[in-house]
Amino acid sequence: MASRYDRAITVFSPDGHLFQVEYAQEAVKKGSTAVGIRGTNIVVLGVEKKSVAKLQDERTVRKICALDDHVCMAFAGLTADARVVINRARVECQSHKLTVEDPVTVEYITRFIATLKQKYTQSNGRRPFGISALIVGFDDDGIPRLYQTDPSGTYHAWKANAIGRSAKTVREFLEKNYTEDAISNDNEAIKLAIKALLEVVQSGGKNIELAIIRRDQPLKMFSAKEIELQVAEIEKEKEEVEKKKPKKST
Amino acid sequence: MALQDVCKWQALDTQGPSPHLPEAGGWAVPRGCDPQTFLQIYGPRLAHGTTTLAFRFRHGVIAAADTRSSCGSYVACPASRKIIPVHQHLLGTTSGTSADCVTWYRVLQRELRLRELREGQLPSVAGTAKLLSAMLSRYRGLDLCVATALCGWDHSGPALFYVYSDGTCLQGDIFSVGSGSPYAYGVLDRSYHYDMTVQEAYTLARCAVTHATHRDAYSGGSVDLFHVRETGWEYVSRSDAYVLYMELQKAPGLEQEQELEAEAAQVHPELATPQDAEEGGELSMEQEEATPEDSRIIAKTEMV
Numbered sequence: 001m002a003s004r005y006d007r008a009i010t011v012f013s014p015d016g017h018l019f020q021v022e023y024a025q026e027a028v029k030k031g032s033t034a035v036g037i038r039g040t041n042i043v044v045l046g047v048e049k050k051s052v053a054k055l056q057d058e059r060t061v062r063k064i065c066a067l068d069d070h071v072c073m074a075f076a077g078l079t080a081d082a083r084v085v086i087n088r089a090r091v092e093c094q095s096h097k098l099t100v101e102d103p104v105t106v107e108y109i110t111r112f113i114a115t116l117k118q119k120y121t122q123s124n125g126r127r128p129f130g131i132s133a134l135i136v137g138f139d140d141d142g143i144p145r146l147y148q149t150d151p152s153g154t155y156h157a158w159k160a161n162a163i164g165r166s167a168k169t170v171r172e173f174l175e176k177n178y179t180e181d182a183i184s185n186d187n188e189a190i191k192l193a194i195k196a197l198l199e200v201v202q203s204g205g206k207n208i209e210l211a212i213i214r215r216d217q218p219l220k221m222f223s224a225k226e227i228e229l230q231v232a233e234i235e236k237e238k239e240e241v242e243k244k245k246p247k248k249s250t
Numbered sequence: 251m252a253l254q255d256v257c258k259w260q261a262l263d264t265q266g267p268s269p270h271l272p273e274a275g276g277w278a279v280p281r282g283c284d285p286q287t288f289l290q291i292y293g294p295r296l297a298h299g300t301t302t303l304a305f306r307f308r309h310g311v312i313a314a315a316d317t318r319s320s321c322g323s324y325v326a327c328p329a330s331r332k333i334i335p336v337h338q339h340l341l342g343t344t345s346g347t348s349a350d351c352v353t354w355y356r357v358l359q360r361e362l363r364l365r366e367l368r369e370g371q372l373p374s375v376a377g378t379a380k381l382l383s384a385m386l387s388r389y390r391g392l393d394l395c396v397a398t399a400l401c402g403w404d405h406s407g408p409a410l411f412y413v414y415s416d417g418t419c420l421q422g423d424i425f426s427v428g429s430g431s432p433y434a435y436g437v438l439d440r441s442y443h444y445d446m447t448v449q450e451a452y453t454l455a456r457c458a459v460t461h462a463t464h465r466d467a468y469s470g471g472s473v474d475l476f477h478v479r480e481t482g483w484e485y486v487s488r489s490d491a492y493v494l495y496m497e498l499q500k501a502p503g504l505e506q507e508q509e510l511e512a513e514a515a516q517v518h519p520e521l522a523t524p525q526d527a528e529e530g531g532e533l534s535m536e537q538e539e540a541t542p543e544d545s546r547i548i549a550k551t552e553m554v
Contacts, residue, residue: 098380099377099380099381099384100373100374100377100380100381101374101376101377101380102373102376102377108369125256140405
């Protein structure tokens with residue numbers, strides 16, 4: 001008697017799946033890659049920029065958004081859904097400041113976004129949000145944080161994570177290369193993020209968008225030139241490593 | 251369009267405060283009257299007189315109050331408690347209608363506890379004051395009278411806020427509330443400074459309340475003294491107001507002030523032990539402070 005109705009709206013299937021939520025996760029896997037890294041004194045967000053059409057204004061396509069002075073997020077999935085979630089999160093950040101007199105903690109706003117997403121998995125006639133989000137920031141106590149939410153409404157804290165297309169490849173790269181040394185230096189953390197993205201992004205630095213938050217400082221978006229500089233440094237380091245190799249084999 | 255919108259069904263809002271109290275304006279008044287006018291003409295005349303004060307200084311926040319509950323010229327209770335613990339790091343001095351104050355403090359305790367469970371930490375004193383004033387302002391014009399000073403210690407150090415039932419929420423270093431407050435302010439403004447020692451602060455608070463009880467008919471009984479430190483609040487003492495006043499009158503003159511300062515520098519250790527507000531058990535009352543050393547220290551701030 002298991003009819004196809006459980007695929008159209010969010011009710012349980014006989015074997016315990018919420019198909020709409022799973023399909024939403026598939027939609028996320030089609031989105032462009034985003035990577036987040038939690039350093040000791042810095043948090044980094046990097047996203048793969050989709051190549052824009054010739055006549056399109058590049059500046060209107062922003063995938064990294066500030067939620068408040070000390071929190072920002074990147075997403076993978078349906079851009080329109082992300083816009084709605086980001087707007088609600090921004091309002092909540094200010095409401096929190098108004099009622100509680102303190103800025104939100106990163107965990108609080110992540111929980112809010114996750115609760116919002118969960119509501120849409122339990123409402124009649126609504127579909128879940130088709131986005132996963134990486135939320136980074138510093139709390140008042142100066143501790144850096146990185147959280148990831150998914151369409152089902154769960155959230156977890158991560159040291160480094162990737163979402164979107166080729167997330168698995170990037171995550172494996174991060175698992176191999178995320179060391180205490182790599183993240184203790186701000187610059188190294190930034191390079192790690194770029195290196196991770198370069199694994200999966202075509203045509204190099206042009207298609208990368210990067211943002212960082214340092215402790216007690218506001219969000220900083222990297223310009224294309226700054227990214228190019230970092231990419232050039234990475235390539236130089238790679239070449240030096242390559243040069244050393246042949247000498248060893250003789 | 252979502253099904254619940256079509257059916258016009260609203261999910262319960264579990265995030266906002268839910269005091270389960272009558273809706274503002276949901277009063278059972280005769281037809282044709284609005285609650286405000288009705289209460290103004292026919293409402294009970296609730297008289298309120300008291301002296302409470304609170305001030306913040308380097309070592310925390312001091313809260314002191316008299317203990318007389320009056321109803322017109324009738325002393326309803328000579329030994330009431332006007333300083334209410336909210337949680338381990340927050341006290342409230344209450345003035346106005348006792349019933350209103352006690353009820354709203356219980357509501358506040360519940361809201362804070364819910365937030366603590368939800369967020370993993372208590373809101374700051376500023377947030378608590380905001381919350382209380384928002385809850386009270388919904389009942390504005392309906393004859394609620396709650397004038398309270400929230401005394402607490404949070405991540406920003408000692409914090410003091412004054413909240414009134416019309417929604418006023420003020421931050422400050424010294425507040426005195428009640429019919430005896432002008433007399434208390436006089437004494438406080440004379441001797442307050444942020445870098446006082448703990449004993450100086452205790453003496454100043456007792457002195458201010460005692461002088462207010464002497465002149466204000468609606469204040470009297472005993473003087474309660476509380477201290478909020480970094481480790482939590484503690485109940486310092488309850489002393490009879492008349493006894494304290496007599497000691498102040500016996501104070502030596504100006505020329506002995508230098509001596510007394512030297513002696514007062516050899517300060518006694520604190521007398522009370524920290525209590526846990528959540529236990530809500532009996533508060534142990536300290537013995538009356540009628541010791542000779544104390545009267546000398548009281549006298550120190552008496553100098554005019």
